[in-house]
Amino acid sequence: MAVALQILASGFAAGAVYGLVAVGHSLVFRLTGVVHFAFGELIALGVFVTLLVAAGSGPVSQTSVGGARFLLALAIGLLVTAATSAGAYFLAIDPYRARGSVIGWVGASLAVAFAVRTVLVVFFDRPAYVFPDPLPFRRIADGGFWHVGGATIQVRTIFVAAAALALAGLGGALLQRTRFGRALEAIAQDFDAAVLVGLPVARLVGLAFALAGVWAGLAAILAAPSAAFDVDAAARYGLYGLLAAAVVWFDPRHALTAGIALGLIQATVTSAQIGGSELGPAYRDVIPLALGLLLFAWRARTMTEVVE
Amino acid sequence: MTGFADAFREVRSSWRRRWTIAVVAFAVAAFAPLVFGEARTADLADGLYLACAAVGLAFAVGVAGLPSLAQGAFVAVGAVIGAHLLAAGAPTPLAALAGGVGGGLSGWIVGYAFARLPRAGFAAATWIVSWLVAFALQSITWFLGGSQGIVVSGGPTAAQHYELALVVTGLAALGYLALARSPIGLRLAAARDREPAALALGVPVLRVKAAAVAASGTVAGIAGALAVQLAGIGDPSQYDPFLSFRLFVVVLVGGALSPLGPPAGMLVLGLLSLAADAVGRLENIAAARAHTLLTAIMLLGIVSLGWEGIVRPERPARRGAPGAGPGRMKPTTxxxxxxxxxxxxxxxxxxxxxxxxxxxxxxxxxxxxxxxxxxxxxxxxxxxxxxxxxxxxxxxxxxxxxxxxxFPTLTPLEHILVASAGYRRRGGLIRSLFATPKARAEDAAYVENAQRVLVRFGIPHELPAGExxxxxxxxxxxxxxxxxxxxxxxxxxxxxxxxxxxxxxxxxxxxxxxxxxxxxxxxxxxxxxxxxxxxxxxxxxxxxxxxxxxxxxxxxxxxxxxxxxxxxxx
The missing domain is CATH 3.40.50.300 (P-loop containing nucleotide triphosphate hydrolases)
Structure with missing residues (x-):
């Protein structure tokens, strides 16, 4: 029971972030038919720029940054992420997408990913970073931990899960209830018709790219203080988000659920004991990815209808 | 003897200047170990094994139009199998063969599971496969010994490996050529250009695509098994997704529609590696990081300029000859x-x-x-x-x-050959790969039949259909x-x-x-x-x-x- 509660809390929090990234992947794919391979690295960019502005390049502790400075850093970090995401789309990806060259945009998207990753690794060359936490979770309960039914749950994980769900709800409302959202839906349903009726398609898609990056980046920044952070951790967000989106074939309505399911599987693999033996952290990536790929392959079997 | 003479005449009549250049370059390259020291020769051999894997990838990307991002994973499968066999004392050819079988099988599984997806989905799936294999190698020590790696001692010298790599890369390029012009290659090209139309003509799209990924994986597996022996150690950190990205870059830079493209792309990447060393020294950055950055920047430059590769594709010459052409079904209600x-x-x-x-x-x-x-x-x-x-x-x-x-990039003649491929009895993978006399005779007979069909329908033979x-x-x-x-x-x-x-x-x-x-x-x-x-x-x-x-x-x-x-x- 205690283990199950811990798995539920930690898995749900991580999964909610994967789910938000998956929603971003799905949105971008539905609008453009493009898989955004640089998503994880753009998230890392947002996190590290925020870290740089908030705490400089010196040593950082979790409590070393005040709220106002953190908010400024957050705004700058997200702005850089949005600008890079939209810039990458316009400069590298869209020219190939417009020509229908899948090979071209795959290469371009990967090139953006590796360029961003290398720049980050060159400038942030420590193995892992502590991310400042502007919210005083340490003052809640027992030093930031709740003890429920024998389980020890980090208060922050509940916050991350709630914040991610709130962001998903906000995103959903933005897409369903605003003119911007309806315009994106029109583009997703028929790109050419959207152009014909005079929608500023390029600008809207660029904005959607930027927003998808910001949304996922925000969730990752909220989650970052929970554990040591590095570029690989962000790349994992991108990867798991992609897998969750792929399993539901880039359907934004189900992407969040798929992400949460992946997070729960990952937490189960990391913590659960099956018949007295523990799989442990060594398998925390292998088993969820393998299961996800199997589901994706099964899903692919049903996609036999070819558009003529 | 007649078969050999026919083959010689055929090769001579379809010979191109670029093949002369390739053969001369191949011959000159064979003398490289006499010029370079052992360490540099080993680097060159390693680059050639990568070029070999890239030739395999170019077949999947160029001929089949599949943006495979799992080629590094197939190299890793070959390396794991090769490392275990070589460490147990197996001879090099056996390790290479087993690596090829392992890579091919992995390719077939991935191809069969995901090739029915739209290309964007295939790219996503193979990218995730690439990460999965990288994680598995790092976390499951049985595969490649975890952080310690698996030591592989003995085997050919660096110079011998270099010559072997040259031969294997040459054979991979010839295999690419043979398959690209075969019925399988034509069917793949048709499915790449317009899948619904290919299905309507009876092309078994999923099967030929899975075969293409399997062929691509086989070459990668062989290269992986041989490269692990050259390195002397199976090191899991060598097979991260960056390897798949590098191979993809090599193919994009060199050109995916010619088997000469990947070696040309590898040459560019090798020069880039030298530049990365220099930049790394100047800026005090680790060479590997500088290399990644330069590779990514180069690819961004290439894609933003609309580059389509150093080596441009060339349409194979097809000559007809009398023989048994395709049949026709009995009149049916x-x-x-x-x-x-x-x-x-x-x-x-x-x-x-x-x-x-x-x-x-x-x-x-x-x-x-x-x-x-x-x-x-x-x-x-x-x-x-x-x-x-x-x-x-x-x-x-x-x-x-x-x-x-x-199919816009195929000629009318090739359209007819795609359509009649269902009747071929000697157009399978192995016969096509080795271009056997019977396969070539059947090919010529089908070409002649296709020419007759086009004359009857009043369609020109040689222009791409899109024009x-x-x-x-x-x-x-x-x-x-x-x-x-x-x-x-x-x-x-x-x-x-x-x-x-x-x-x-x-x-x-x-x-x-x-x-x-x-x-x-x-x-x-x-x-x-x-x-x-x-x-x-x-x-x-x-x-x-x-x-x-x-x-x-x-x-x-x-x-x-x-x-x-x-x-x-x-």
């Missing part, structure tokens, strides 16, 4: 009874019955949305009916698509359906948007096919064409058969007039 099909509660076809006799043209007409194309797709086997029965021999039915759907006038494209679609050897042709709106002269040309072609004894079912909106062509007319309305009979009978039917024609007459 296509009969359908009680066909029904619904899509999300919308009834597209309901209790449809029709018969198409040999040597006759049956027209299927009806207003837009009456279910004509759905019926056609059921008859062709593209979709399964919910109810009813279709009687026809397997392979007896071929179909053309509604829109003008040619043909629309009237020729329409005729080509019909010619390709005819070339499948099917005895029943389902022709979907052959004159849609055609001028009077174009419609007359298509009508004449359809009449000539009827005269040959083929059974033709034509969906058509042009009632003038229908009246002049059809022996029998079936009228559909809201998914049901409204009338079925001779043109005069149907034209006089009051129900047809009311529901479909209004007050105008046929």
């Amino acid at each position: 296509l009969a359908a009874t009680a066909l029904g099909k619904s899509f999300d509660n919308v009834i597209a076809a309901d209790d449809v019955a029709l018969t198409v006799e040999p040597g006759s043209i049956t027209a299927l007409v009806g207003p837009n949305g009456s279910g004509k194309t759905t019926v056609l797709r059921m008859l062709a086997g593209t979709i399964a009916p919910d109810t009813g029965k279709i009687t026809a021999s397997p392979g007896a039915v071929a179909r053309t698509l509604q829109s003008t759907a040619v 043909l006038p629309v009237s020729d494209q329409r005729a080509l679609m019909l010619a390709a359906a005819y070339a499948t050897g099917a005895s029943v042709l389902l022709v979907d709106e052959p004159t849609a948007g055609a001028s009077v002269a174009e419609a007359a040309r298509i009508s004449d072609l359809l009449r000539s096919l009827r005269a040959e004894g083929l059974a033709l079912l034509v969906v058509e909106h042009n009632l003038g064409v229908v009246r002049s062509l059809a022996d029998r007319i079936v009228v559909l309305d809201a998914g049901r058969v409204l009338a079925d009979g001779s043109p005069d009978l149907v034209a006089a039917d009051e129900n047809v007039r009311a529901a479909y024609l209004g007050r105008s007459a046929l």
Whole structure:
């Protein structure tokens, strides 16, 4: 029971972030038919720029940054992420997408990913970073931990899960209830018709790219203080988000659920004991990815209808 | 001896200057170990093994149009198998062979599981496979010894490995060429250009795509097994997704549509590596990081400039010769009874019955949305009916698509070869790979047959189909359906948007096919064409058969007039 509660809390929090990234992947794919391979690295960019502005390049502790400075850093970090995401789309990806060259945009998207990753690794060359936490979770309960039914749950994980769900709800409302959202839906349903009726398609898609990056980046920044952070951790967000989106074939309505399911599987693999033996952290990536790929392959079997 | 002489004549007649350059470069490269020291020779050998894996990838990317991002994972599979066998004392050829089998099997599984997805989905799936393999190698110590790696001692020297790598890369390039011009390569190219049209011509798209990924994985597996012996250690950190990215870059830079592209791309990447060393020293950055950054920047530059590779594709010369060409199915009657099909509660076809006799043209007409194309797709086997029965021999039915759907990069001759490939008996993977005399003789006979078909349909042979006038494209679609050897042709709106002269040309072609004894079912909106062509007319309305009979009978039917024609007459 205690283990199950811990798995539920930690898995749900991580999964909610994967789910938000998956929603971003799905949105971008539905609008453009493009898989955004640089998503994880753009998230890392947002996190590290925020870290740089908030705490400089010196040593950082979790409590070393005040709220106002953190908010400024957050705004700058997200702005850089949005600008890079939209810039990458316009400069590298869209020219190939417009020509229908899948090979071209795959290469371009990967090139953006590796360029961003290398720049980050060159400038942030420590193995892992502590991310400042502007919210005083340490003052809640027992030093930031709740003890429920024998389980020890980090208060922050509940916050991350709630914040991610709130962001998903906000995103959903933005897409369903605003003119911007309806315009994106029109583009997703028929790109050419959207152009014909005079929608500023390029600008809207660029904005959607930027927003998808910001949304996922925000969730990752909220989650970052929970554990040591590095570029690989962000790349994992991108990867798991992609897998969750792929399993539901880039359907934004189900992407969040798929992400949460992946997070729960990952937490189960990391913590659960099956018949007295523990799989442990060594398998925390292998088993969820393998299961996800199997589901994706099964899903692919049903996609036999070819558009003529 | 005659076979050898024929092969020699064939090679000589299709020889190109670029092949002379390649052979000279190959010969000069063979002397590299005499010039460079052992360490540099080992680096060069390692680069050649990567080039070899990239040649395999180029086949999947260029010929099959599959953006595979798992080639690094297939290299890793070969490396794991090779490392274990070599560490246990197995000889190098056995390790390479086993690595190739492992890579090929992995490729086949990945191809079969994901090649039916749209290309974007395939790229996503293979990228995740790449990460999965990287994580597995790092976390499961059995594979490659975890952080310690698996030590592989002994084996050929660096210079011997270099020569071996050169030979293996050369063989991979020849294999690429042989498969690209074979029936399998043509079918892949057709599926790459326009998958629905390839399916309509009977191309087993999933099977050939899975075969392409398997072939690509085989080459990667061989390269992985040999490279691990060269390195002396199986190191899991060498097989992260960056390896797949590098191989993809090599293919994009060099060009995916020629087997000479990847070696050229590898050369560029090698020069970039030297530049990375210099930049790394200047900026005090680790060379590996500088290399990643320069590779990514170079690729960004390349893609933003619209680059399509150093080595441009070249169309293979195809020569015809007398011989046994494709056959044709016996005259067949296509009969359908009680066909029904619904899509999300919308009834597209309901209790449809029709018969198409040999040597006759049956027209299927009806207003837009009456279910004509759905019926056609059921008859062709593209979709399964919910109810009813279709009687026809397997392979007896071929179909053309509604829109003008040619394969734009293939010549008309290649269209006919794609269509007739189902009859090939000596066009399989192994015979094609080794270009056996019997396979080449069959190839020549099929080319000659294809030339005859094109003459009959009045279509030029050599221009890419995308550059043909629309009237020729329409005729080509019909010619390709005819070339499948099917005895029943389902022709979907052959004159849609055609001028009077174009419609007359298509009508004449359809009449000539009827005269040959083929059974033709034509969906058509042009009632003038229908009246002049059809022996029998079936009228559909809201998914049901409204009338079925001779043109005069149907034209006089009051129900047809009311529901479909209004007050105008046929």
